[in-house]
Amino acid sequence: DIQLTQSPSFLSASVGDRVTISCRASQGIDSYLAWYQQKPGKAPKLLIYAASTLQSGVPSRFSGSGSGTEFTLTISSLQPEDFATYYCQQLNSYSYTFGQGTKLEIK
Amino acid sequence: QVQLQESGPGLVKPSGTLSLTCAVSGGSVSSDNWWTWVRQPPGKGLEWIGEISHSGSTNYKPSLKSRVTISVDKSKNQFSLELSSVTAADTAVYYCARFTGGNNGFDIWGQGTMVTVSS
Numbered sequence: 473d474i475q476l477t478q479s480p481s482f483l484s485a486s487v488g489d490r491v492t493i494s495c496r497a498s499q500g501i502d503s504y505l506a507w508y509q510q511k512p513g514k515a516p517k518l519l520i521y522a523a524s525t526l527q528s529g530v531p532s533r534f535s536g537s538g539s540g541t542e543f544t545l546t547i548s549s550l551q552p553e554d555f556a557t558y559y560c561q562q563l564n565s566y567s568y569t570f571g572q573g574t575k576l577e578i579k
Numbered sequence: 580q581v582q583l584q585e586s587g588p589g590l591v592k593p594s595g596t597l598s599l600t601c602a603v604s605g606g607s608v609s610s611d612n613w614w615t616w617v618r619q620p621p622g623k624g625l626e627w628i629g630e631i632s633h634s635g636s637t638n639y640k641p642s643l644k645s646r647v648t649i650s651v652d653k654s655k656n657q658f659s660l661e662l663s664s665v666t667a668a669d670t671a672v673y674y675c676a677r678f679t680g681g682n683n684g685f686d687i688w689g690q691g692t693m694v695t696v697s698s
Binding site for chain 2: 473502503504505506508514515516517518520521522523527559561563564566567568569570571572573
């Protein structure tokens with residue numbers, strides 16, 4: 473299986489901050505990467521697919537970049553509703569693995 | 580718009596079989612998508628279990644393959660998950676989701692159902 477390593481695992485930030493979350497793949501996955509947001513007790517929500525394409529209805533403060541083995545999710549100006557856990561997922565090959573998650577907390 | 584809803588027993592005995600169903604509304608399970616199952620143990624991350632296409636083709640996580648069966652029932656517009664020989668390690672929230680293929684991500688999710696394996 474392709475392994476995905478997210479960094480950091482925990483992130484403390486304030487409303488209005490710009491934050492970046494990284495996702496590294498153990499082998500090249502082209503642009504077959506998605507990002508999800510998950511709030512406690514809720515299902516994950518698709519934010520970004522194809523590494524950089526914003527899912528319909530997702531605010532433009534979210535953006536994704538990267539290809540191959542290095543990817544980033546950026547939130548340009550944190551809003552209160554953005555505090556959640558974020559996961560990357562590779563869709564290049566089975567078993568469609570997820571990263572371990574990054575918990576974004578209020579400072 | 581398409582919505583997914585999981586259902587099934589919340590408690591399964593060790594060595595038993597976990598059986599869940601995902602009802603598809605606002606769309607058809609016969610549409611050109613992959614219908615997937617993902618689980619999340621309490622306090623942990625997400626794990627892809629497997630998927631089924633509209634035509635019945637399946638793919639499973641290798642470490643679970645010997646215990647997993649995913650099927651589709653077009654007459655009821657739903658798809659199902661069976662996981663046999665369960666242990667406490669299978670305790671998790673189980674989600675169904677839609678995958679439109681390629682690098683599109685899992686765009687629609689059910690709300691999830693908690694399954695506990697305990698005697």
